[in-house]
Amino acid sequence: MSIVTGIPAGGSGHVGLGVAEFCALMLTGVLAGMHVAGPAGLNRALRSLDVGAYLRIKYALDRTMPTLARPLMLGALAAVAVVTVVAAMAGQTVTGVLGAAALLGLLITLVATLRGDLPINREMAAWEADAPPADWQRTRARWERFFAVRTVAATAAFGCVVIAVLVPG
Numbered sequence: 001m002s003i004v005t006g007i008p009a010g011g012s013g014h015v016g017l018g019v020a021e022f023c024a025l026m027l028t029g030v031l032a033g034m035h036v037a038g039p040a041g042l043n044r045a046l047r048s049l050d051v052g053a054y055l056r057i058k059y060a061l062d063r064t065m066p067t068l069a070r071p072l073m074l075g076a077l078a079a080v081a082v083v084t085v086v087a088a089m090a091g092q093t094v095t096g097v098l099g100a101a102a103l104l105g106l107l108i109t110l111v112a113t114l115r116g117d118l119p120i121n122r123e124m125a126a127w128e129a130d131a132p133p134a135d136w137q138r139t140r141a142r143w144e145r146f147f148a149v150r151t152v153a154a155t156a157a158f159g160c161v162v163i164a165v166l167v168p169g
Helices: 016-049 052-064 064-087 095-124 137-166
Strands: none
Touching: 016 052, 016 064, 016 095, 016 137, 052 064, 052 095, 064 095, 064 137, 095 137
16 A cells, blocks of 8 residues: 555555556446346346336436446446556556456447447337337347346456456566
8 A cells, every 4th residue: 555645556566556456446346237237137127027118118228327337338448448558567467468358358348339239229219119029029139148248248357357456466
């Protein structure tokens, strides 16, 4: 811990890296937790509803979640990128490699969101809640697969950051 700042230096012993690790840990942790909450509970609960109620709730979530998810994703990407670069500059190979792995996980999360979830959300937003297309459940299953990919990737990124913080160098 730095006596001057009171901020833990992390496993690296480098104060600047410790600050970046802390930010990366917090942001990737919240992001992963948000993603895990979907498949673990929310999506299962939504599947128990009739199609009209399911779509109305999904529409509301799709309007409100980006205000939380966008800043978390961008902040996590930035913090993990800083960890990776600062670790490399400080000669902290293990932390740098784990940071790069976490960055890859976050990029997979981002691609799954941009190329899978968001286009499907836009498609579903055009549906009438009381008159969805006949194959609406197939579309929902496709959306859930992309959600699962980003959940695994975000959780793996968080795990890499946790290990980077705990393991010196």
